[in-house]
Amino acid sequence: MNTGMRAALRWLGTLVAALAILGVAAGCPVPMTITPRPPGTDGSARWAFGIAQPRIAAIAGDAELRTIIGSSVTLDGRLPANTGSWSFVAWSPTRSTIQVTVSFDGTTSAAQRNEAAPGPGIQVPMPASWADSIQVYAATSGHRGAGATFAQLAMLNVVSYAQTPGKATWGINFNAPPNQLVALDGTYIGPE
DSSP: OOOOHHHHHHHHHHHHHHHHHHHHHHHHHHHOSSSOOSSSSSSSSHHHHHHHHHHHHHHHHTOOOEEEEEEEEEETSOOOSSSEEEEEEEEEEETEEEEEEEETSSOOOEEEEEEOOOSSSSSSOTTOOOOHHHHHHTTTTTTOTTOOOOOEEESSSSOTTTSSTSSSSEEEESSOOEEEEEEETTTTTEEE
């Protein structure tokens, strides 16, 4: 695993741990099982972006999407009915970095942080033609490790991988190795 991926995973791990601690401290139950969603597209990355994009635009009309991060994503590329989230990080020259997180139930939260130009992301700007998570996860079928039941983490355009230097790439960390890489357009690349 390259240094950038380790740093990104360490940062995200700290964030997830902090959110879990806050949830427990607030009396929120921690789901013990993943409940599948009924068939459809609800819970996919594009579904969540449809919810997040108006919030991003309301904060900064000049913002452009830079990265996507999914947590607890099922093998069909969608969030379960009871847990998980998609986070969308955008960058604006006027408002800097904006992150909108869409939870499994469609609720959102937003945060801003200062980040110097050119802002986050490997391929900047990230092409708007990114494949939906349903297509991306379908591309990993037959390549995932035995016993994989969900992805703990999925990231698009966060790390520059040796197989795709300087390109927006999905990196997916399933609960059974190996990690998988999929191109922005949904084409399977291989294990990481």
